[in-house]
Structure formats: structure tokens, C-alpha cells
Amino acid sequence: MLAAIAAAERVLAVGIGGGGDVVGALAVAELADTIGTAAVVGGLSWERRPIDPLAGPRRMSEIAGLQQLNEHAGLAGAGTTGPGGFLFAESHMARYLGEPVLLLDPGGGPAAIADALADAARQLRCDLVVLTDVGGDVLAHGDEAGLASPLADAVCLASAPLLQQRGVAPLGALFGAGCDGELTPDEVLARIAEVAQADGYLGAWGPGGAQLRRLDGAAAQVPTEASAMALRCAHGALGAAAIRDGRRTVQLTSAGGLVFFFDPLAALRSVARCAQLVAQAASLVEANRILLGRGIATELDWESTHGLPS
DSSP states (O other): EEEEEEEHHEEEEOOOTTTHHHHHHHHHHHHHTTTTOOOEEESSSSSOOOTTSSOOOOOOGGOEEEEETTTTTEEEEEEEEEEEGOOOOHHHHHHHHOOOOOEEOOGGGGHHHHHHHHHHHHHTTEEEEEEEEEEEGGOOOOTTTTTOOOOOHHHTTTTHHHHHHHHOHHHHEESSSTTTTTSSSSHHHHHHHHHTTOOOOOOEEEEHHHHHHHHHHHHHOOOOSSSHHHHHHTTTTOOEEEEGGEEEEEOOOOOGGEEEEOHHHHHHHHTTTHHTTTTTTTTHHHHHHHHTTTTTTHHHHHHHOSSSOO
């Protein structure tokens, strides 16, 4: 993991779960900085319902104040907004960092995501893309009792082999094991063990000192609950904590403060069954239908069926 990041000219770290996962991407960028590798931070154009009342991710054409790079990716600044004027988590991150942050629309499915990321990486002079999840559902089997939002992570992870075919190296990262209140910490660690059995576990890193101060500063400005829980873990907090207005409970553990790295191709051929299911999907909508057809709840289904907030 360290060797791959150290050898890269520049890293593109992308939070693949939407919303505050961009803070997890910053954790990867902080590690890159400690070993002398420059990094660009990014995330998805998919905010949760309290921020964006429309279901699913926003297309580039729906976003104001964006430097568009291609059909599915662009650079957000502090003033980048979605329909109705809401600010993306990436807009807040751009203000905090004082530099543009990548916005990726996952609506086209794995192939379109790979095309967009490969093109964006070349324009940004990045030769390593780190697909970063906060919580752990990127490695979900699909039958975990608390699983609720595997769709975005699954389609993004499924893009990894295609990204490699397009000449850009992919790497997987997971920050805040169990901190989104979906998979438990034990379930996440069991999934990481499965990746290790497939020779895909690449090590872990924990932010400290200056890195934690920088991440704390970002979490104070970027609306996020899961990443904030991960940072509490990194500060040594233990025990139960409520998120999502009390609908979910997070178990804070020492593992929650670590970034675990893995080979995304090894994950795809072993543990990441949701990503396996959607690997051939031609769009996010098709991927959603596939998961729902297997009885797997998704964030897009929840947003679509709950309508606009009152």
C-alpha cells in the first residue's frame, strides 16, 4: 500500500459512498502527504436526503459553478451547488482545502465511472485512484442485517478492473469500520479477513497528530456523521453512539480510527458480493434493480420511496 502510494506521481482519492465519504478520501490524501505524494480529493455528486431532496446523484448538467472535466466528472469549488442551491460535501471540502475537489456522478454505472475517473485522472496528472469507503459496506455480502446503502459503493468498486484496463491503477480503502451504523465492526473485520484470504489485504494506517487536526477541521465544515464517528474512534473513543437521528447505533472501536487498504480486484473476486452482482450493469438504475431483485435494500430505493421531505 505504502509502496503504491509512494510510487505514484499523484493520487486521486475518491469517497465512493456519497455525502461525507469525502472526509475519508481526505484521510487517504493525508497519508499520501506524509510520504511525499501529492493528492487530489474527490467524492460523489450524491448527497443524502436532508441536503438534496431529489433521489440519486446529480448529473453534471444539474450542477452550477462546476468546472466540468467530462460527462460524469468535474471539479467543485466552494460555491458549487446543486438544484435549489444546496452545497455538496465536496463544496465544503473545497472551501476548507482552498482548492478544487472532484465531483463524480456514478449514474452511468461501472463502465462510465471507469471512463470518467480515467479521464479525470489523466487531466489531473494522477496515476493512482484510491476508491475510499467510510463504514465498510463496500465489502458487503448483501445479507447483513444493518445493510442499507451498498449501491454507490458497489458500482464504484465494480469500476476497478475497467479502470485498470484504461491504464490507471486502482486501490481500495476503508475508513471507519462500522461507523455508518450498517455493518458492525466485527462484520467489517470479518470481510477484511476474507480479502486477506484472497491475498488482497494491503495493510492499515491510523491518522494522528497533524493529520487528525486536519481531518477534525474538515469534519467540522463538511456535513458528515460516519466520518465524524471514525474520527472519534481515532481519538480513542469507545462504546455506543447514536447517528441518523437515533435510527442507527455505532459501536466505536479502535479499528474504527484506521484506514484499511485492499486490492479492489481481490475484493471483487472474493468478499464484495454486491459489487460482483452489479459489475455488468449499464447504469446505476440497472444496478439498483439487480440488488433489489436479490432482496438487498439500497439508498436509491429508500430515497425514491420516501419522497420529498416535508
